[in-house]
Amino acid sequence: MHRDWQSHYSRQAARMHLTVVSGPSYPKQGEGFISLRSGAPPAECIPREWLERGMERAWSAPQDLFGYQSAMGAWDLRVLVAERMRALGCLDVMPQQVMLLSGAQQGIDFLARLFINPGDPVAIEDPVYPGALQTFDLCAPRYLPIPVGADGLDLDALERTLATERPQFLYTVPTFQNPTGATMPMERRERLVAIARAHGLILIEDDPYSALRYAGKDVPPLRALDPEVIYLGTFSKTIAPGIRVGWMVMPEALKEKMYAIKEAADINSDRVMQQAVVEMLRTGFFPDHLGRIRALYAERRAAMLAALAERMPPDVRWTEPEGGFFVWLRLPLGMDVADALERANARGVGIVPGTGCTAIPGGQSDGMRLSFCAQPPDAITEGIRRLADVIASLRS
Amino acid sequence: MHRDWQSHYSRQAARMHLTVVSGPSYPKQGEGFISLRSGAPPAECIPREWLERGMERAWSAPQDLFGYQSAMGAWDLRVLVAERMRALGCLDVMPQQVMLLSGAQQGIDFLARLFINPGDPVAIEDPVYPGALQTFDLCAPRYLPIPVGADGLDLDALERTLATERPQFLYTVPTFQNPTGATMPMERRERLVAIARAHGLILIEDDPYSALRYAGKDVPPLRALDPEVIYLGTFSKTIAPGIRVGWMVMPEALKEKMYAIKEAADINSDRVMQQAVVEMLRTGFFPDHLGRIRALYAERRAAMLAALAERMPPDVRWTEPEGGFFVWLRLPLGMDVADALERANARGVGIVPGTGCTAIPGGQSDGMRLSFCAQPPDAITEGIRRLADVIASLRS
Numbered sequence: 001m002h003r004d005w006q007s008h009y010s011r012q013a014a015r016m017h018l019t020v021v022s023g024p025s026y027p028k029q030g031e032g033f034i035s036l037r038s039g040a041p042p043a044e045c046i047p048r049e050w051l052e053r054g055m056e057r058a059w060s061a062p063q064d065l066f067g068y069q070s071a072m073g074a075w076d077l078r079v080l081v082a083e084r085m086r087a088l089g090c091l092d093v094m095p096q097q098v099m100l101l102s103g104a105q106q107g108i109d110f111l112a113r114l115f116i117n118p119g120d121p122v123a124i125e126d127p128v129y130p131g132a133l134q135t136f137d138l139c140a141p142r143y144l145p146i147p148v149g150a151d152g153l154d155l156d157a158l159e160r161t162l163a164t165e166r167p168q169f170l171y172t173v174p175t176f177q178n179p180t181g182a183t184m185p186m187e188r189r190e191r192l193v194a195i196a197r198a199h200g201l202i203l204i205e206d207d208p209y210s211a212l213r214y215a216g217k218d219v220p221p222l223r224a225l226d227p228e229v230i231y232l233g234t235f236s237k238t239i240a241p242g243i244r245v246g247w248m249v250m251p252e253a254l255k256e257k258m259y260a261i262k263e264a265a266d267i268n269s270d271r272v273m274q275q276a277v278v279e280m281l282r283t284g285f286f287p288d289h290l291g292r293i294r295a296l297y298a299e300r301r302a303a304m305l306a307a308l309a310e311r312m313p314p315d316v317r318w319t320e321p322e323g324g325f326f327v328w329l330r331l332p333l334g335m336d337v338a339d340a341l342e343r344a345n346a347r348g349v350g351i352v353p354g355t356g357c358t359a360i361p362g363g364q365s366d367g368m369r370l371s372f373c374a375q376p377p378d379a380i381t382e383g384i385r386r387l388a389d390v391i392a393s394l395r396s
Numbered sequence: 397m398h399r400d401w402q403s404h405y406s407r408q409a410a411r412m413h414l415t416v417v418s419g420p421s422y423p424k425q426g427e428g429f430i431s432l433r434s435g436a437p438p439a440e441c442i443p444r445e446w447l448e449r450g451m452e453r454a455w456s457a458p459q460d461l462f463g464y465q466s467a468m469g470a471w472d473l474r475v476l477v478a479e480r481m482r483a484l485g486c487l488d489v490m491p492q493q494v495m496l497l498s499g500a501q502q503g504i505d506f507l508a509r510l511f512i513n514p515g516d517p518v519a520i521e522d523p524v525y526p527g528a529l530q531t532f533d534l535c536a537p538r539y540l541p542i543p544v545g546a547d548g549l550d551l552d553a554l555e556r557t558l559a560t561e562r563p564q565f566l567y568t569v570p571t572f573q574n575p576t577g578a579t580m581p582m583e584r585r586e587r588l589v590a591i592a593r594a595h596g597l598i599l600i601e602d603d604p605y606s607a608l609r610y611a612g613k614d615v616p617p618l619r620a621l622d623p624e625v626i627y628l629g630t631f632s633k634t635i636a637p638g639i640r641v642g643w644m645v646m647p648e649a650l651k652e653k654m655y656a657i658k659e660a661a662d663i664n665s666d667r668v669m670q671q672a673v674v675e676m677l678r679t680g681f682f683p684d685h686l687g688r689i690r691a692l693y694a695e696r697r698a699a700m701l702a703a704l705a706e707r708m709p710p711d712v713r714w715t716e717p718e719g720g721f722f723v724w725l726r727l728p729l730g731m732d733v734a735d736a737l738e739r740a741n742a743r744g745v746g747i748v749p750g751t752g753c754t755a756i757p758g759g760q761s762d763g764m765r766l767s768f769c770a771q772p773p774d775a776i777t778e779g780i781r782r783l784a785d786v787i788a789s790l791r792s
Contacts, residue, residue, distance in 0.1 A: 003624055005649045008564065008598060010535075013510045016656040022467075039464075046462045052455050055668075059448050066442045066636035068435075071418075102498060102662040109661050113534060114409045118514070135660040138509060139406075168404065202404060228399055240462035244666045253401045260412040264531040265505050266498040270640045270666045272451075 012118065012140040019130040020356025034383035035350035038374035039178065039325060045293045045373075046240045047285065054280035058272055061279070065271045071262040072255075073100025073247075074274040080281050081233070081247050088210075089224035090231070090249065097249050099258055102269045104208060104234040104246035108132050108171070110261050111204055111230060112139045114254070115168040123161060123170040123201075125153060127328070127357035127364050129178040132171055132206070141168070143359035148177060150319055152184030155191055162199045169202035169230075174222055176209035176324025179357045179369035183322060186219050193225045203229045208237050209324035211290060214298035216322040223249060230254075235277060237325070238290060243273045297325075303377035304370065307384035316391060318370075325373040328354075331366045335394050340368065343393060349386040408514065408536040415526040416752025430779035431746035434770035435574065435721060441689045441769075442636045443681065450676035454668055457675070461667045467658040468651075469496025469643075470670040476677050477629070477643050484606075485620035486627070486645065493645050495654055498665045500604060500630040500642035504528050504567070506657050507600055507626060508535040510650070511564040519557060519566040519597075521549060523724070523753035523760050525574040528567055528602070537564070539755035544573060546715055548580030551587055558595045565598035565626075570618055572605035572720025575753045575765035579718060582615050589621045599625045604633050607686060609719035610694035619645060626650075631673060633721070634686060639669045693721070699773035700766065703780035712787060714766075721769040724750075727762045731790050736764065739789060745782040 006014070021039060029035060058065065063074070072078065078095040085093040101107045108131070116122060116139035124132070126145035136143075144161050147154040152174055161167070174184040174192075184192065196203050205222045223231040234246035250258060262268070280286070304327055308318055315332040331337060337353040344351050354367025370387075372380055402410070417435060425431060454461065459470070468474065474491035481489040497503045504527070512518060512535035520528070522541035532539075540557050543550040548570055557563070570580040570588075580588065592599050601618045619627040630642035646654060658664070676682070700723055704714050711728040727733060733749040740747050750763025766783075768776055 003596070003598075003647075003649075005647065008511055009653070010509065010511055010513045010516070012513075013653060013657065016653060016660065018652070018656050019659065022655070022659060041463075043460065043463070048462065051462065055451060055455075059451075064439065064638075066444065066447065066638035067437075067439070068637045102665070105660075106662040113406065115404055115406055117406045117408075120406070131659070131663070134656065138657065138660045200399070202399075241464045241663075242460075242462035242667045244662065244664075251399075251401065253399075256414070257405070257409060257412060259418070260414050260530065261409065261534065263415065263418060263527070264412065264501075264534050265661070266502040266640065267527070267637075268640070269498070270669055271638045272669065273666055 012138050015137050015140060016134070019134045020352055021130050029350065033348045033350065034375060034379050034386070036370045036372070036375065036380070036383050037350040037352050038371050040241050040374065041237055041293070042374040045296060047289050050280050050283065050285045050289065051240065051243070051276065053283070054276035055272070057279035058275035061275055063275060065275055069268040069271045071259045071268050073269060074271055074278060076278045077274045080278060085223070085231070085249055089220035092227050093249055097252060099248045099250065099262065100269055100274055101246040101248055102244040102266065103236055103241070104206060104232040105131060105135065106265070107232040107246060107248040108135045108206065110248070110258060110265070111169070112136050113261060114257060115202065116141045121165050121167045123158065123167040124359060125172055125177065126360060127179050127354055127367060128359065129173060129206070130356050133359055145359050145363070146170070148180050148182055150182055152177065152182045152188060153192065155188060155195060159195060162195070162201065167201065169204050170196070171204045171206065173206045173208070175207055175219065176212065176321055178208070178324070179326050179352065180328035181319045181321025181324055181326045183219065189219065189222055189225060193222060193229070197226070204232070205229050206232045208234050211238050212294060212297060213323035214294060214301055227251065239277065239280070243277065244270065245273055245277050297373060299377055300372040300375065300380055303380045304372040304384060307381045311384055311388035313391065325371050327370045327372065329368050329370055331368070331391065332395070335391070336365050337368050338365070339394055340390055343390045344387060347386045347390050349383045349390070351387065408534050411533050411536060412530070415530045416748055417526050425746065426744070429744045429746065430771060430775050430782070432766045432768070432771065432776070432779050433746040433748050434767050436637050436770065437633055437689070438770040441692060443685050446676050446679065446681045446685065447636065447639070447672065449679070450672035451668070453675035454671035457671055459671065461671055465664040465667045467655045467664050469665060470667055470674060472674045473670045476674060481619070481627070481645055485616035488623050489645055493648060495644045495646065495658065496665055496670055497642045497644055498640040498662065499632055499637070500602060500628040501527060501531065502661070503628040503642060503644040504531045504602065506644070506654060506661070507565070508532050509657060510653060511598065512537045517561050517563045519554065519563040520755060521568055521573065522756060523575050523750055523763060524755065525569060525602070526752050529755055541755050541759070542566070544576050544578055546578055548573065548578045548584060549588065551584060551591060555591060558591070558597065563597065565600050566592070567600045567602065569602045569604070571603055571615065572608065572717055574605070574720070575722050575748065575750070576724040577715045577717025577720050577722045579615060585615065585618055585621060589618060589625070593622070600628070601625050602628045604630045605720035607634050608690060608693060610690055610697055612718040623647065635673065635676070639673065640666065641669055641673050693769055695773055696768040696771065696776055699776045700768040700780060703777045707780055707784035709787065721767050723766045723768065725764050725766055727764070727787065728791070731787070732761050733764050734761070735790055736786055739786045740783060743782045743786050745779045745786070747783070
């Protein structure tokens with residue numbers, strides 16, 4: 001018997017596909033290939049010794065690490081996260097509002113399940129973080145894409161959308177956005193929060209990168225401006241993705257529902273890793289570590305921006321992000337990123353095509369995401385040189 | 397502004413509630429309270445030293461443990477799990493078909509999302525594992541409850557259901573079922589697989605307990621009889637729940653879809669713990685460890701069955717499971733478990749009421765789950781004595 005499994009899939013699951021940044025969709029990378037695709041901190045930015053020390057101390061902690069746990073996560077880490085949130089300007093955040101997650105991705109999933117009926121409208125950024133799109137897909141919403149420019153979300157476009165639509169929420173990465181690197185200035189944040197209040201719009205703020213600023217001044221998260229904003233944070237970019245420790249800050253009213261959803265999804269997250277993070281943070285290593293990786297990323301960002309300025313023809317445009325991992329590049333009029341991607345792979349440089357970062361079929365076909373986080377400056381310079389060659393070759 | 401959050405919930409999320417075994421729904425337990433509620437191995441059954449040794453070896457492993465990982469999980473552990481599955485009689489299982497999960501619970505969630513549209517019929521056991529019910533609830537199916545007796549699922553009832561319904565799948569715990577402790581004998585398994593084939597019914601086999609047998613002879617899993625059975629396994633009961641390492645064995649045809657669902661849900665599970673389990677298993681500690689905890693659980697089971705035989709009036713019935721964690725008790729005609737629960741809590745003994753283990757409103761109101769895994773024999777004897785008093789008091 002050979003079963004036709006596809007005929008059994010739910011409508012939501014039938015829509016699911018691998019993202020443009022999924023493991024299996026990466027091109028084969030031979031020696032000398034320079035990937036500018038990565039959204040993960042490279043090995044040299046992972047505080048391995050501190051992690052090991054944290055794990056060792058976790059063993060000797062008096063807590064039970066090995067039984068089932070509260071779905072909310074380790075209290076001690078919730079306390080430390082709440083402190084961190086208050087330091088970011090979210091002065092009212094208490095540990096009771098913090099839920100620990102298996103990465104912020106899990107928070108995106110839970111919020112999608114909490115708010116989306118199949119067919120419900122949701123407002124997302126365009127271009128958008130591909131992983132969020134994949135997660136929302138599994139709840140089968142109708143997307144309302146709002147353009148993102150160099151200063152973040154286009155609020156006029158948002159208001160035009162809200163004139164005729166009532167989305168379940170707006171999902172936004174206001175600081176060092178994935179994939180554009182764009183950051184919303186303070187006055188835009190205030191206007192966004194005011195718009196959301198006026199329309200009863202729920203704001204979901206995903207904030208993986210704000211601790212990684214290399215230029216300019218810190219801007220407080222949206223959550224600092226309104227306690228009803230649902231906030232997602234993570235240690236994936238500042239400690240390590242593999243430990244799978246993220247968090248959600250939510251209004252108390254959502255807590256019991258979230259508890260039930262977390263239990264349904266996986267009962268609770270790995271408590272050992274949560275305790276290891278507690279032990280690490282208690283050593284006080286974090287500010288120095290952040291300083292070290294910020295300096296390293298700053299150098300890589302500078303290398304990328306310098307190489308782009310030196311190599312790219314004048315009709316190519318790109319963002320100049322003040323932090324995070326990504327530069328967004330726009331090809332000259334008439335060029336398609338699908339062609340660029342194919343030639344770039346052949347030429348030995350990996351990029352993320354814009355077409356994978358949008359809910360609009362055929363959208364963002366002139367865009368690409370370039371990551372500077374995971375390659376040393378020399379490789380970045382060489383990678384951009386190759387990419388410039390590719391773009392030149394597309395012109396002929 | 398006070399937002400009415402409930403008005404924003406999806407229909408599925410609005411249904412969600414804490415289970416009868418959820419952390420927050422446990423009664424306050426004073427000193428001397430004897431909980432017979434637990435579904436988790438107690439501290440004395442967790443191989444803490446082996447876990448610590450496994451973690452230490454994991455550090456020195458050459459693999460990258462701290463970056464993002466394949467959504468399928470650590471290859472080395474998939475190899476070891478496939479070996480284990482072959483040892484259980486599933487001779488065709490290869491590591492390629494094994495996906496590692498954050499506990500088997502996550503597998504229940506993924507399969508629910510893969511197969512259930514809101515309103516779709518799904519066949520479940522009655523009584524059923526409350527955690528599965530909670531997870532399915534989040535996909536809003538229509539339940540087709542199939543009775544479970546001392547020999548497991550009532551296959552005549554299943555056939556009657558299949559005469560008029562086409563459920564998306566049957567979810568079953570065929571060995572040492574939660575909550576009844578019942579095990580399907582071999583000939584019933586063969587008949588179940590034949591029924592499923594004849595009706596094109598997908599079988600989901602959840603098998604957390606089969607390694608914990610204290611009497612009788614091993615019976616192979618359903619998966620050994622048919623490679624299209626989707627199998628969920630876990631180290632939660634044999635190593636520790638807190639490490640969150642479970643697995644799914646699935647037909648190759650489902651792999652890409654599952655990969656996308658896993659990415660959407662949480663990208664990948666904690667790789668450090670997976671590697672720690674690899675290192676632990678490679679030491680060869682597992683058979684001795686299993687022998688030790690089996691002996692301990694066997695003694696506790698014997699204590700519970702002896703106390704029940706000694707203390708309970710003749711019109712109380714209970715199962716005599718050959719393994720796992722649970723005995724299922726039926727109250728005499730006319731008694732309600734809600735009354736028993738209230739008096740039991742007051743009398744200092746904790747039970748799980750049957751009403752929390754069913755999709756039928758008001759169902760299983762004469763049933764209760766008694767766990768023998770987490771209390772020493774003396775406490776079990778005393779707990780059953782108190783419960784017998786409670787039942788006697790309900791008669792007057």
